Amino acid sequence: MTTLAQERCYRHDLREAAGRCPSCRRYYCRECLTEHDHRLLCVACLAKLPSSQAPIRKPWRLDYAYPLVGLLLAFTLFYWLGQTLILATTEIRVVE
Numbered sequence: 001m002t003t004l005a006q007e008r009c010y011r012h013d014l015r016e017a018a019g020r021c022p023s024c025r026r027y028y029c030r031e032c033l034t035e036h037d038h039r040l041l042c043v044a045c046l047a048k049l050p051s052s053q054a055p056i057r058k059p060w061r062l063d064y065a066y067p068l069v070g071l072l073l074a075f076t077l078f079y080w081l082g083q084t085l086i087l088a089t090t091e092i093r094v095v096e
């Protein structure tokens, strides 16, 4: 079993590893590790973060919600229209 002290930085062969990147699981020296979200990440993994860990934009949800709400409204309207039409036709039949 290897301890942290025996490990060397992935980028600097001569430097002792200060920690392990939880993302790529490689050992890095203090200089190569950066604290992010209360955990240490290597520079390479940190560079990848903005695209993968960017907060989910809300507008896209609305983009999907609007047609859905519109569809639901249209469905309700047509259902209501159909119901009233059925009622109207049956009423006419009753009158006849």
Ligand SMILES: [Zn+2]
Pocket: 021, 022, 023, 024, 025, 026, 041, 042, 043, 044, 045, 046
């Ligand atoms: Zn990493």
Ligand SMILES: [Zn+2]
Pocket: 009, 010, 011, 012, 015, 028, 029, 030, 031, 032
């Ligand atoms: Zn290093």
